[in-house]
Amino acid sequence: MKKKSLVLMLLLALVAAVSLFAFAGCGNGEEGDGEGTGNGGEGSTSVPEGMTEYLFEAEWSPDIEFLAGFDYSGTISGLDMIQKDYFEKGASNDYYVTGLYGEGLSLSYTIESDKAVDDAKLVLRLSAEYMDITLTSSIYTVAVNGTPVDYRNIKLTDVPVSDRANLLDFADFVLTETLSLKEGENVITLTTTNSNPMMGTMYATAPLVDCFKITTSAKLTWDPCMTNTGQ
Numbered sequence: 001m002k003k004k005s006l007v008l009m010l011l012l013a014l015v016a017a018v019s020l021f022a023f024a025g026c027g028n029g030e031e032g033d034g035e036g037t038g039n040g041g042e043g044s045t046s047v048p049e050g051m052t053e054y055l056f057e058a059e060w061s062p063d064i065e066f067l068a069g070f071d072y073s074g075t076i077s078g079l080d081m082i083q084k085d086y087f088e089k090g091a092s093n094d095y096y097v098t099g100l101y102g103e104g105l106s107l108s109y110t111i112e113s114d115k116a117v118d119d120a121k122l123v124l125r126l127s128a129e130y131m132d133i134t135l136t137s138s139i140y141t142v143a144v145n146g147t148p149v150d151y152r153n154i155k156l157t158d159v160p161v162s163d164r165a166n167l168l169d170f171a172d173f174v175l176t177e178t179l180s181l182k183e184g185e186n187v188i189t190l191t192t193t194n195s196n197p198m199m200g201t202m203y204a205t206a207p208l209v210d211c212f213k214i215t216t217s218a219k220l221t222w223d224p225c226m227t228n229t230g231q
Ligand SMILES: [Ca+2]
Pocket: 057, 058, 059, 091, 092, 093, 094, 095, 096, 209, 210, 211
């Protein structure tokens, strides 16, 4: 009996420790520096003197665990909407977000800037699956502090076949080079704002979202929800 109690206590302690760790991982963890890189990643153009490119992984949005999305056939919810880049399509950090095929599905990111700027460059790294799509600033809304970014149409074409294994390679798309950030907190949202069906139970048109990048002279920080991917 004594041995059993001891084992039980140890188990309870372990569960408590794991819960505490999981809780600490998102929302009140250490502030990341946005994974700033001076010279950019693969496929990036050179970063001008005095500017830094910061990379924000889409899969680390705190919203994902609460989302109820859609797949080709049925629903896909929460952290299941984060897919591993098994087929090496060039996703940063090896993960991306899918299932955003419903009007109103939104990812948000809260970023701190040490100063106000009006010349930040915003790049989205995207792909598509099942069929070719064209994103416009009205059907897929990218907003900064509630103001939509007016970007040129993004065409995701030559999506190989109707299979997740054959999704398009991820690519960078420049949305704007005159993005305004204010000093302090800035909220960036990526929202599916249409009900144009794609295939099956994909009730709206949306991309696969890998990450976004901001190049600026400001210093940016954020609190990534890295527990989404167990990282
Ligand atoms: Ca990613």
